[in-house]
Amino acid sequence: MNFLMPHSPKKTIRLSNKGILNGKTFLLKDMCDVRGLKCSCGNPDFYKKCKPAKDFAPFLKKILDQGAILQGITICDEFFYSIIGENKHYGTPSNKSAPGCVPGGSSSGSAAGLTQKNIDFSIGSDTGGSVRVPASFCGLYGIRPTHGRINTDNVYPMAPSLDTIGWFSKDINTFKLLGTVFLKNIKEKPIETIVIAQDLLDLATEEVKTKFNEYCNYKFGNIKKINITHFKKDIVSDKFRIIQGYEVQKNVIPWILKNNPKISSEINSRLEMANKISEKEYLQAIEFKNKLVANLNENLTSEMFAVFPTTPFSAPKLSMPQNKSLEIRKKIMMMTSISGLSSRPQVSIPKFIMKNGPVGLSILGSKNTDEVILQNLHKF
Secondary structure, three states, X not given: OOOEOOOOOOOOEOOOOOOOOOOOEEEEEOOEOOEOOOOOOOOHHHHHHOOOEOOOOHHHHHHHHOOOEEXXXXXXXXXXXXXXXXXXXXXXXXXXXXXXXXXXXXXXXXXXXXXXXXXXXEEEEEOOOOOHHHHHHHOOEEEEOOOOOOOOOOEOOOOOOOOEEEEEEOOHHHHXXXXXXXXXXXXXXXXXXXXXXXXXXXXXXXXXXXXXXXXXXXXXXXXXXXXXXXXXXXXXXXXXHHHHHHXXXXXXXXXXXXXXOOOOHHHHHHHXXXXXXXXXXXXXXXXXXXXXXXXXHHHOOOOEEEEEEOOOOOOOEOOOOHHHHHHHHHHHHHHHHHHHHHOOOEEEEEEEEOXXXXXXXXXXXOOOOHHHHHHXXXXX
8 A cells, every 4th residue: 555645644534423425435635634634735844844734624524524434645746736646755656457557646646545445435636637637547437526616625725726626436326425425416417418529539549549439439329529629739738737837836836935845856847837927928828718618618518518538548657757757748738628727527437448557538517517427427
């Protein structure tokens, strides 16, 4: 078990012996307040400076009040600023679904832990793909909810306009059950229109395209293919990078400048990039975001749900050179940025097995259709 933080509590945490999650075990990303414990955000110096939390983050209290049992605090990417899942300080959690490959990040331990041990579910966060990508690479159900649907108070911020809480499970019923805890409008409502997001599918490798098309032909027959947005995906991901980086500049970098922690070279280069983003660049990116959302709303209307591969490929091999890691991150972000910029919910479900490991199938809906997607997962 190499998915737990060294400061993970030795004893389980349980507040209630009743509720809809009674007796279910879970893991938690090292990202939020846990009463009596300190948090690292993936960095040992942050942990040293952090003070024990006085209470539980509201979203966590909600889970514990429903009878769930916290089994441990998991490793995450340093300051949540990666999508690969390797932490130079705490190590890389083993992805047993794709041996020898990365688990994906930044919620790396939360996903990898479910491939190593019989745990019912785990909690992560998703800003630029930090639940969706490890869900894809580890063969799990994973969700990035509509932005703002789940309370993020007392969760350490990265880029608040993009940050969300998310969760993983190997079991579809447990995965859906979490939706009844976090979301209020769980009711049966059929998905009427499913389309293929061709422009996102085009970003995938030929191996992934082949498996995806075979599945869609078998499952849906003559399904409509659309481009969900006319904007080039490298531009979309770059505007996401600017918005995310500018908010990191405001929320993360001040602490770093004050405390001068030891940071891995890869993450440090990303932080240096973020610190150079100007307000003008940020405002231009926000203007682009508004145009993207308008275009997306025109093409993918409220009754439509788009399907596409969650990641363009299966999990890459461990210990990539930094330049290769950067290249892979850029390719992934071209597929994940749209959900973040549009605040739309995206669910990744385990579906395809490639030579190196799993790749998830994603369902993207309109804002606040989280419950509709969860209740119709059996259709996929």
